[in-house]
Amino acid sequence: MSLLVVLSGHSELKAWKAAEDEALGLTIFEPGLGLLIQLQQHRGMSAGALGGNASMREKLDKKRLEVEEAVRQFEQAVTRAPEVWALKAPAHAIRQQWDALREKGLSLPGPQNFAANTAAINDLIAFIGELDNASGLALDPEPGSYYLIAAATMHMPEVSERLGKLRGMANGILAAKQIDDTQKEALASLAGELGLSWSQ
Numbered sequence: 001m002s003l004l005v006v007l008s009g010h011s012e013l014k015a016w017k018a019a020e021d022e023a024l025g026l027t028i029f030e031p032g033l034g035l036l037i038q039l040q041q042h043r044g045m046s047a048g049a050l051g052g053n054a055s056m057r058e059k060l061d062k063k064r065l066e067v068e069e070a071v072r073q074f075e076q077a078v079t080r081a082p083e084v085w086a087l088k089a090p091a092h093a094i095r096q097q098w099d100a101l102r103e104k105g106l107s108l109p110g111p112q113n114f115a116a117n118t119a120a121i122n123d124l125i126a127f128i129g130e131l132d133n134a135s136g137l138a139l140d141p142e143p144g145s146y147y148l149i150a151a152a153t154m155h156m157p158e159v160s161e162r163l164g165k166l167r168g169m170a171n172g173i174l175a176a177k178q179i180d181d182t183q184k185e186a187l188a189s190l191a192g193e194l195g196l197s198w199s200q
Helices: 002-050 052-077 088-107 110-135 143-176 181-199
Strands: none
Touching: 002 052, 002 110, 002 143, 052 088, 052 181, 088 181, 110 143
């Protein structure tokens, strides 16, 4: 009987710890998603500015401040993660990428600027995936909550990024008032990927 009590208590402790880790994971995910959206908007505005849209260049000063605040909130949230989750190094790398974009992004040619913004965004999406695994968000045993969490923390960042790429490319094309065959193919590919994402 005592063994059953011990086993039951151990099981309850594991369940409580898993729920605690998931809750902590969500407190880091929220500012991570906020930063993702801000970086996507920054990429789109940068594409427009470098394409020749003067109004976009003016708005970038405000957007840089908004991204900087989002980075600060993201970093603050990551400090709460246990060391075993190994999230602090990738978070710091994202900070360094943003610092480089903030300081020298507009001195890059349009395609390189777009690629540098996208690299930071991709690393942030990868960070969110690592967070899902480390916190147990990707392993929730309850089907109902698993699918809800998966939609929010796994599928939403991917769909958001495909939309963000489309918006960013479109801003650059509209500002430049021209489109080449490579850009047409890239837009068609992104539109196809987005359609597949919605159907999943």
